[in-house]
Amino acid sequence: MPLDTSAYSLALLRVDGRRWNELRRIHAQIRTQAAADGSSYLEMGHTKVMCVVTGPSEPGPRRGTAGAGAAGASKAVAEVAVSVVVAGFSSVDRKKRGRNDKRNLELQSTIANALAASLHTHLFPHSVIQVSLHVLSQDGSLLAALINAATLACVDAGIPMTDYVVACTAGSTSTYAAGDESADPLLDLNHQEEQELPGLTVATLGESDRVAVLVCESRVQVGRLEGMLAVGVDGCKQVREILDRVVRDKGKRMVLEGTVAKGEGLEDMDLD
Amino acid sequence: MAPNQHVLLSPAELAYLHEALSLTPPIRPDGRAPTQFRPLVAETEILPGTNGSARICFADGTEAIVGVKAEVERTRGYHGDDEEEGGEEKREQEREGQDEWVELTVEIPGYREDDASTAFLAAMLSEALLADGGFAKKLWINRRFHWKLFLDIILISPPLSYPLPLLSLTTHLALLSTRLPRLKSEGDEDPFFDDDWAAAPYLYPQGTATTRPPITLLVMAVGRNIIFDPTKEELAVADVVLAVSVGEAATDASSTKGKGKAPGRSLRLLSVRTVDPPSRVTPPGVPNATNSAYGIAASAQKQPEARTVEAQAVEGVWRAPRGGAKPAVMAALVQKVLERGGVADEVLDALDAVELG
Amino acid sequence: MADRRRVNGPVGATIPPVFEDEDVQVQATQRTTRSRAPNGIRKMYLKTGVTPSASGSAYLEIETSGKDGVSGLKLSCTVHGPRSLPRLSPFSPHIILSTHVKFAPFATKQRRGYLRDPSERDLGTHLEAALRGAIIADRWPKSGVDIIISIIEGDQGRETSGAQGDDTWDMMNALSGCITVASAALADAGIDCVDTVAGGVAALVRGSGENDTARIVIDPIPSEHERIEAACCIAYLPARDEITNLWFKGDMPDHDMGIYSELVQQGIQASKLANRVLVESLGETVK
Numbered sequence: 072m073p074l075d076t077s078a079y080s081l082a083l084l085r086v087d088g089r090r091w092n093e094l095r096r097i098h099a100q101i102r103t104q105a106a107a108d109g110s111s112y113l114e115m116g117h118t119k120v121m122c123v124v125t126g127p128s129e130p131g132p133r134r135g136t137a138g139a140g141a142a143g144a145s146k147a148v149a150e151v152a153v154s155v156v157v158a159g160f161s162s163v164d165r166k167k168r169g170r171n172d173k174r175n176l177e178l179q180s181t182i183a184n185a186l187a188a189s190l191h192t193h194l195f196p197h198s199v200i201q202v203s204l205h206v207l208s209q210d211g212s213l214l215a216a217l218i219n220a221a222t223l224a225c226v227d228a229g230i231p232m233t234d235y236v237v238a239c240t241a242g243s244t245s246t247y248a249a250g251d252e253s254a255d256p257l258l259d260l261n262h263q264e265e266q267e268l269p270g271l272t273v274a275t276l277g278e279s280d281r282v283a284v285l286v287c288e289s290r291v292q293v294g295r296l297e298g299m300l301a302v303g304v305d306g307c308k309q310v311r312e313i314l315d316r317v318v319r320d321k322g323k324r325m326v327l328e329g330t331v332a333k334g335e336g337l338e339d340m341d342l343d
Numbered sequence: 344m345a346p347n348q349h350v351l352l353s354p355a356e357l358a359y360l361h362e363a364l365s366l367t368p369p370i371r372p373d374g375r376a377p378t379q380f381r382p383l384v385a386e387t388e389i390l391p392g393t394n395g396s397a398r399i400c401f402a403d404g405t406e407a408i409v410g411v412k413a414e415v416e417r418t419r420g421y422h423g424d425d426e427e428e429g430g431e432e433k434r435e436q437e438r439e440g441q442d443e444w445v446e447l448t449v450e451i452p453g454y455r456e457d458d459a460s461t462a463f464l465a466a467m468l469s470e471a472l473l474a475d476g477g478f479a480k481k482l483w484i485n486r487r488f489h490w491k492l493f494l495d496i497i498l499i500s501p502p503l504s505y506p507l508p509l510l511s512l513t514t515h516l517a518l519l520s521t522r523l524p525r526l527k528s529e530g531d532e533d534p535f536f537d538d539d540w541a542a543a544p545y546l547y548p549q550g551t552a553t554t555r556p557p558i559t560l561l562v563m564a565v566g567r568n569i570i571f572d573p574t575k576e577e578l579a580v581a582d583v584v585l586a587v588s589v590g591e592a593a594t595d596a597s598s599t600k601g602k603g604k605a606p607g608r609s610l611r612l613l614s615v616r617t618v619d620p621p622s623r624v625t626p627p628g629v630p631n632a633t634n635s636a637y638g639i640a641a642s643a644q645k646q647p648e649a650r651t652v653e654a655q656a657v658e659g660v661w662r663a664p665r666g667g668a669k670p671a672v673m674a675a676l677v678q679k680v681l682e683r684g685g686v687a688d689e690v691l692d693a694l695d696a697v698e699l700g
Numbered sequence: 701m702a703d704r705r706r707v708n709g710p711v712g713a714t715i716p717p718v719f720e721d722e723d724v725q726v727q728a729t730q731r732t733t734r735s736r737a738p739n740g741i742r743k744m745y746l747k748t749g750v751t752p753s754a755s756g757s758a759y760l761e762i763e764t765s766g767k768d769g770v771s772g773l774k775l776s777c778t779v780h781g782p783r784s785l786p787r788l789s790p791f792s793p794h795i796i797l798s799t800h801v802k803f804a805p806f807a808t809k810q811r812r813g814y815l816r817d818p819s820e821r822d823l824g825t826h827l828e829a830a831l832r833g834a835i836i837a838d839r840w841p842k843s844g845v846d847i848i849i850s851i852i853e854g855d856q857g858r859e860t861s862g863a864q865g866d867d868t869w870d871m872m873n874a875l876s877g878c879i880t881v882a883s884a885a886l887a888d889a890g891i892d893c894v895d896t897v898a899g900g901v902a903a904l905v906r907g908s909g910e911n912d913t914a915r916i917v918i919d920p921i922p923s924e925h926e927r928i929e930a931a932c933c934i935a936y937l938p939a940r941d942e943i944t945n946l947w948f949k950g951d952m953p954d955h956d957m958g959i960y961s962e963l964v965q966q967g968i969q970a971s972k973l974a975n976r977v978l979v980e981s982l983g984e985t986v987k
Contacts, residue, residue, distance in 0.1 A: 106404020160410030619829035667944035
């Protein structure tokens with residue numbers, strides 16, 4: 072079913088009733104799993120992902136890849152290994168994606184590179200940080216959701232990092248073919264919009280304007296790109312606020328419950 | 344794989360654990376009773392995009408999610424345009440399912456999809472599900488079409504203990520919460536369904552007098568003790584490990600009342616499989632008598648018969664068990680699972696208490 | 701997932717032609733019934749040392765039920781090892797067992813691919829559990845052994861329809877053969893075992909008649925019975941009176957536990973009979 076973009080110009084409302092600069096509901100939890108070093112659950116609209124971080128730990132014996140095992144041992148920084156599992160029931164039509172699916176591999180390497188750049192991997196030589204992501208439900212902005220969930224889980228695991236790596240998507244109100252130079256940029260695309268409209272995924276380091284990941288897989292006029300990017304970076308700042316809130320709330324609750332001791336120098340921390 | 348993953352216990356620790364578990368009553372490392380399960384957190388219908396879903400979190404942190412999705416598929420092998428009106432009765436008789444209508448996949452992080460142990464887990468779970476032949480029958484729409492059910496079982500956490508009971512219980516809950524759209528078409532015409540999800544009937548109708556999906560329990564024996572829901576460490580010293588699948592028999596109110604049977608559900612045994620106990624690949628201990636570090640063995644090493652020592656068990660020194668299990672032990676394990684008002688009953692009661700939706 | 705590296709057969713299913721012949725008509729409608737005693741197994745032929753290049757090997761053939769179009773079971777097993785593990789693999793205090801069971805593409809009515817499918821992997825896991833109990837594994841630290849079984853001909857009648865759903869019962873028969881032949885090959889390779897282990901199958905069957913009661917037979921042929929209610933496959937060590945692998949499938953109410961234990965007993969019986977053949981064959985080789 073093609074997306075009806077004509078309605079947008081009338082009411083300036085998108086198919087799901089949002090304005091151009093509105094994010095979908097983001098709901099996140101950290102420490103969802105008792106046994107893992109770090110874990111998180113993130114919903115961006117109907118996109119639902121879970122993340123479990125194990126490590127930093129000693130690399131286990133590698134099966135099969137004998138050469139890689141020897142190379143890994145000599146590394147001065149921790150290796151970030153990401154695995155993405157897309158559940159068969161995650162999309163509307165059941166589709167089983169193999170583990171060596173090319174799109175999956177690309178997602179994995181993008182996330183691994185983004186995390187490796189912002190985690191202080193040099194503090195953990197000869198070790199591995201295993202990030203496993205599970206996609207339970209997909210409705211657009213998959214890469215962005217995965218990056219955000221991975222960041223939260225790394226925070227939970229207590230791995231030192233420069234700042235949150237936060238991501239979101241941005242798009243444009245009309246298709247490439249329409250050639251409409253004055254099209255408005257859109258924030259946080261859902262699945263329907265992602266199929267029809269040009270879009271990009273951008274991840275930044277915290278509130279700074281430093282872009283960590285930029286993926287644009289669709290065709291779009293250069294003139295529109297800048298606007299989209301600006302909206303995307305702005306969205307990342309909003310996402311960071313939300314994620315930060317989640318982490319702080321959880322920390323506060325843990326102090327109140329007595330799970331962890333209040334850190335030093337935090338005597339004046341506000342605990343309501 | 345999962346049962347044989349390396350447990351970082353020394354031979355001395357293994358010997359200690361084995362001894363503690365062989366006492367009467369056994370002393371488990373976490374202080375549980377032999378038939379006691381670990382606490383768990385369960386929820387169902389967590390994913391609106393599926394026909395049914397469930398999530399279970401064990402207290403040790405292992406977590407699994409199961410999603411069920413159904414698709415309409417054309418039944419192969421029906422080439423009849425013979426429009427003979429057989430009436431409703433005949434139609435009911437024709438209702439038969441095929442095992443291919445259910446596809447079950449298990450996904451365990453860190454293991455390849457085609458790993459033998461993953462295949463073993465999937466085979467075990469689907470075997471129990473299809474054992475009575477009644478399950479596939481539920482997927483029949485009409486003579487030309489049927490539902491194809493996809494069960495995707497995902498272990499979210501790294502496999503800390505043998506995941507079989509967790510996956511089985513999660514699958515049970517997911518199937519209980521599974522609903523298929525209400526059929527509006529009649530007879531053998533192309534099926535169309537009611538849009539109203541609230542009207543969709545459950546695959547396993549809610550109520551008392553219905554059968555429920557089977558559950559698979561892991562049970563092990565150490566010495567004379569039978570232990571349920573073993574942890575990874577306990578499995579490392581098991582003499583025998585069985586996976587037993589049980590289903591609930593359709594409760595026929597009249598027959599149970601008439602005979603005045605013991606309270607509890609009547610269960611059906613659906614499948615039993617031996618799970619290769621990881622204890623067989625644990626490192627053995629070295630008795631002091633043959634340990635060269637203690638000096639005595641300097642002479643023993645020269646003796647050509649030093650090998651014969653391995654045959655004798657030394658008290659307190661761990662040796663990986665050899666051979667299998669006595670038939671009587673195996674029978675006792677199965678008997679214990681099926682006991683009326685026993686563990687299987689308790690687990691089914693607990694799962695009953697999980698609210699749907 | 702198309703297998704592009706090999707020349708494969710036709711994609712669609714091919715059904716051997718069934719000609720409209722009077723004899724065939726009779727055969728198709730009349731199910732052959734079991735002529736053996738309920739507690740007798742089929743004759744089998746076992747020979748060890750058939751593959752000179754392997755360190756141990758064995759060949760097992762189980763006779764057909766004496767009827768055209770029903771094939772028996774033909775298995776060949778090779779054992780490679782014990783040999784040292786690859787240099788980079790971690791230390792193991794025991795011998796590492798790896799089992800591969802593969803149906804030949806033409807072994808069953810439904811053509812099998814070249815890659816192992818889940819059911820074959822499942823058989824491999826069962827076999828591994830059965831053999832691991834028999835092998836004295838700590839005599840070979842840091843070593844591995846590969847056990848490879850090819851099922852050259854599966855135990856399937858030609859005229860039974862594929863949609864009968866008796867696949868598992870065939871699998872149980874195949875597994876019991878695999879266990880017996882692998883045990884012979886292990887002995888041929890000179891790997892120390894606590895005892896020879898053999899497989900046996902017992903089943904609870906029901907005839908086609910209305911008033912036929914269920915009875916227990918050993919070594920069942922699925923095509924000979926109207927309905928198999930339950931079956932179990934057992935790997936048994938006779939000298940120690942121990943079971944190393946048990947696989948039961950069926951539908952058994954809890955008040956029928958007597959039948960279950962009877963089934964297991966009969967499975968052990970079948971295994972004992974197979975073991976006798978196994979021991980005799982090994983004895984011949986020694987002479």
